[in-house]
Amino acid sequence: MFLNKNWKTNFALLWAGQIISLLGTSIIQFSLIWWITEKTGSAILLSIAALSTLIPEIFIGPFIGPVIDRSNKKKILFFSGISISIIALVLSFGFHQNLIVPWMILIGLLLRSIFNVSRWPVLSAAAAQIVPENHLTRINAVDYMIRGFSNIIGPITGAFLINSISIQKIMLTDVLLVLIGFIPLFLVKIPEIINNADAMPSIRKTMIRNWNDLKDGFIYVQKKPGLLKLLAYLSIINLLLIPGDHLLPLMISDHFGGGATELGMMGMAFGIGSIVGGLILGMQSELRSRMKTSISGDILYGAAVILIGISTKNQFPLAILAWGAAGIGESLSLASLNALLQSRTKPEMQGRVISITSSLINISVPLGMIISGPVAEFFGIHQIYIFSGIVVLLISGSMINIPNFFQYEKNKPVRSFDQSYY
Numbered sequence: 288m289f290l291n292k293n294w295k296t297n298f299a300l301l302w303a304g305q306i307i308s309l310l311g312t313s314i315i316q317f318s319l320i321w322w323i324t325e326k327t328g329s330a331i332l333l334s335i336a337a338l339s340t341l342i343p344e345i346f347i348g349p350f351i352g353p354v355i356d357r358s359n360k361k362k363i364l365f366f367s368g369i370s371i372s373i374i375a376l377v378l379s380f381g382f383h384q385n386l387i388v389p390w391m392i393l394i395g396l397l398l399r400s401i402f403n404v405s406r407w408p409v410l411s412a413a414a415a416q417i418v419p420e421n422h423l424t425r426i427n428a429v430d431y432m433i434r435g436f437s438n439i440i441g442p443i444t445g446a447f448l449i450n451s452i453s454i455q456k457i458m459l460t461d462v463l464l465v466l467i468g469f470i471p472l473f474l475v476k477i478p479e480i481i482n483n484a485d486a487m488p489s490i491r492k493t494m495i496r497n498w499n500d501l502k503d504g505f506i507y508v509q510k511k512p513g514l515l516k517l518l519a520y521l522s523i524i525n526l527l528l529i530p531g532d533h534l535l536p537l538m539i540s541d542h543f544g545g546g547a548t549e550l551g552m553m554g555m556a557f558g559i560g561s562i563v564g565g566l567i568l569g570m571q572s573e574l575r576s577r578m579k580t581s582i583s584g585d586i587l588y589g590a591a592v593i594l595i596g597i598s599t600k601n602q603f604p605l606a607i608l609a610w611g612a613a614g615i616g617e618s619l620s621l622a623s624l625n626a627l628l629q630s631r632t633k634p635e636m637q638g639r640v641i642s643i644t645s646s647l648i649n650i651s652v653p654l655g656m657i658i659s660g661p662v663a664e665f666f667g668i669h670q671i672y673i674f675s676g677i678v679v680l681l682i683s684g685s686m687i688n689i690p691n692f693f694q695y696e697k698n699k700p701v702r703s704f705d706q707s708y709y
Contacts (some may be wrong), residue, residue, distance in 0.1 A: 294417050297476055301413060304382060304472040305406075306433050308368055311464030312403070313441025316340075318449060318457045319553065321547050323465050324536040325387055330668060334660030337533035338653055341566065344403045345649050348642040353406045353500035354636030360409045360477050366464040369407075369444065370402035379458035412637035413477045415629040419552070423629050424577065425483040427622035428568035429708040435561025435614065442554025495703040504639030508647075513694030518647045520686060521624070524585055526651035527675040530659035531592055535610075538595070538668050543603045558587045560614020567615070568622055577623040578696045582687045584620030587678030596672030664672065672688045 291414035294421055347652050355363065381387045410430075418426045448457045510513055531538075535553060539545040564584070632640045663671050686692050 289699055293476075294419070297417050300413065300471045300475045301410070301417070301477070301596075302430070302433055304468040304470065304475070304527040305364075306437060307464050309434065309437045310441055311461040311466050311468075312371070312399075313437045313554075314397075314445045314464075315461045316396075317442050317445035317456060317551070318534055319378075319396060321445070321449060321550060322357070323389055323392055323456060325547075328537070328540065329539065329660075329662040330534060330537050330663040332393075332590035333534055333537055334530070334656040336393055336396055337529070337656050339393050339623075340400040341529075341652050341656070343397070343651055345646050345653070347401060348408070349501060349504070349648045350642075352408060352504055352639035352642030355405060355408055355412055355642070356500065356579075356635060360413050360552050361472060361475060363405050364472060364634065365469065367406055368469060369401050371399055372401070372462040372465045374398050375458045375461040379455040380686050382453070382455035382458065382568050385576070387541060389467045399504060407459075408641045409627065411641050412634075413627060415632070415637050416478045416634050422473050423626040424623065425569050427626045428565040428618070430622060430625070432562045432565030432569070432618075435565060436561075438561055438614070439556030440558075442551040445554075446489065448552075449547045449605075459704065468657045476485055493659025500639060504636060504643050507632075507636055510682060511695065512698060513692075513696070514644075516692060517531030520653040520682070520692070521648045522651045523682060524679060526655040527651055527679050528588060528592065529649075529652050530604050531595075531672050531675055532654045533656065534659060534663055534668055534671060537663070538672070542669055543598075543600055545603065549603065552607055553610050556611035557614035557617075560611040560616075561618040562614075563611075564615040565622065568619065576693065576696060577627040578693050579625040579687060581620045582683050584616040584618065584623070585679060585683040586687075588616030588620065591616060591676070592672050592679070593676030596669045596674075597670075598675060627696060631695070690706060 288514060320333070323329075323336055374395055378387070378392075381391060414426060414430070415423070445457070449458070508518075536550055539550045539553065545547065568580070591609040591613035594612075595606045598606045598609070628635070628641065628644060660669050
């Protein structure tokens with residue numbers, strides 16, 4: 288039984304700090320991606336920019352997991368925020384001195400992603416330690432509502448700032464928001480997992496321990512009935528959907544003839560959709576099947592992407608509505624999936640399992656980005672949306688009717704907490 292009566296306060300403090308930091312990340316990401324779009328108009332460069340943000344999650348993420356499980360999670364969040372702020376300061380100086388060229392932006396995005404790769408696994412692992420199992424779906428719904436709020440405010444603020452101040456000053460807003468976000472983080476109490484392993488101070492022994500922890504994580508994922516099937520499905524869905532997400536700025540500028548304001552409107556629509564999806568999940572006392580809810584979200588996302596692809600240049604409002612529906616779909620899908628993973632994973636394995644599953648889910652994405660850039664420039668960017676949406680509908684619609692696919696959800700919830708937290 289979960290006895291801590293202050294878990295809601297702790298969760299609120301944890302996310303109060305992160306929503307502020309997340310807002311800064313959203314503004315900077317929007318501004319840098321639009322800078323690349325405006326300066327180059329290249330689908331290939333946008334694909335490389337997307338790869339810069341995804342590669343660390345795929346290839347570094349699994350190695351971060353053991354560190355998360357053994358380390359103070361608040362310190363990791365502080366380190367991540369400080370590192371990202373330093374990169375923002377360097378970019379601001381570069382813009383001020385007129386030194387920035389596109390490849391520097393790509394490196395900046397890569398470095399920001401490297402230092403940011405631990406954020407979501409840390410937050411997810413911390414939430415799993417703080418929140419009772421029967422509240423995980425609702426809390427993940429709140430999580431995606433918060434992200435939705437960030438997706439509303441971030442792009443609109445980014446578009447406003449792009450039209451109002453210089454980009455070097457925009458970089459400085461990230462530093463300010465990170466520092467403000469640290470304030471509630473100081474007050475959060477996250478239960479530490481007690482590890483009985485002996486202290487091993489040498490670098491060699493630490494590396495051996497982390498490698499063994501990583502292997503344990505992969506074995507845990509491999510042996511969990513039905514999990515690899517689920518991850519394979521999600522990897523295919525990401526392969527199809529993520530390229531369209533990252534090529535959206537070019538879709539706005541080339542197909543719809545819009546600018547930063549129109550891109551901000553699309554981001555706001557997606558954010559509103561995320562909040563609506565979170566509200567839908569939050570109103571449910573307990574889902575009968577988290578996996579079916581997740582797949583239903585994928586179906587909605589796929590249908591929305593098709594609508595964007597078939598929208599003509601004069602149907603931008605339809606594209607906005609469709610992208611809002613995609614936000615609902617993503618929220619339903621990912622919030623349900625995260626709650627399922629958290630409830631079926633031991634607390635002392637959360638960091639490793641979440642990092643490994645995230646890496647496996649996204650491992651196919653680089654291939655999609657490599658292919659989508661040249662295809663978009665040769666055949667037209669809207670064709671990417673139509674094709675990917677149709678295939679997602681076919682795959683997701685098939686999976687939801689295969690009973691054996693839901694094997695992972697049949698595993699019993701695993702919950703075990705550090706009693707000193709209570």
